Amino acid sequence: MQPIPSVQRHSLTSHSFPSRWEFIRASNGKWSWKATSTDGKIFAQADTFFSLDLATASAATQGFDPFLQHWMTTFDGRTTHFRPGKNPINVTVGEAPAD
Numbered sequence: 001m002q003p004i005p006s007v008q009r010h011s012l013t014s015h016s017f018p019s020r021w022e023f024i025r026a027s028n029g030k031w032s033w034k035a036t037s038t039d040g041k042i043f044a045q046a047d048t049f050f051s052l053d054l055a056t057a058s059a060a061t062q063g064f065d066p067f068l069q070h071w072m073t074t075f076d077g078r079t080t081h082f083r084p085g086k087n088p089i090n091v092t093v094g095e096a097p098a099d
Contacts, residue, residue, distance in 0.1 A: 018043045021064050023055050025075035031055040035062065 018035035025031050032047030033055045044062050049055040052073065056064065064071070072081045080090045081097045089097040 018063060019070065021059055021069060021071040023052060023059075023071065023073045025052070025073075033059045033064075035059070035064070 019038040021035050023033045031049040031052050034045035035043040037043050070083050072079050077093050079093050080088050082088050091097050
């Protein structure tokens, strides 16, 4: 059984909250996630999940809601953005999606 990775939380102001969740697959195939606030600071993060399912389940315990929040997955040089009420947008890593 896989040990549960610890979640690192960072102190934020009362006006900061996660505005974007990122799920990233490393070259070793393991997944990590991080939540960033509206001012770009990291709200929380965790790593070393063996699947995207396990990473998103972990993030859900920290407030991640894929139906209400902007989130993205990054692997194999591509990033797919998921925004509430919009179709997913797939772009090259580092490229900003057109709205």
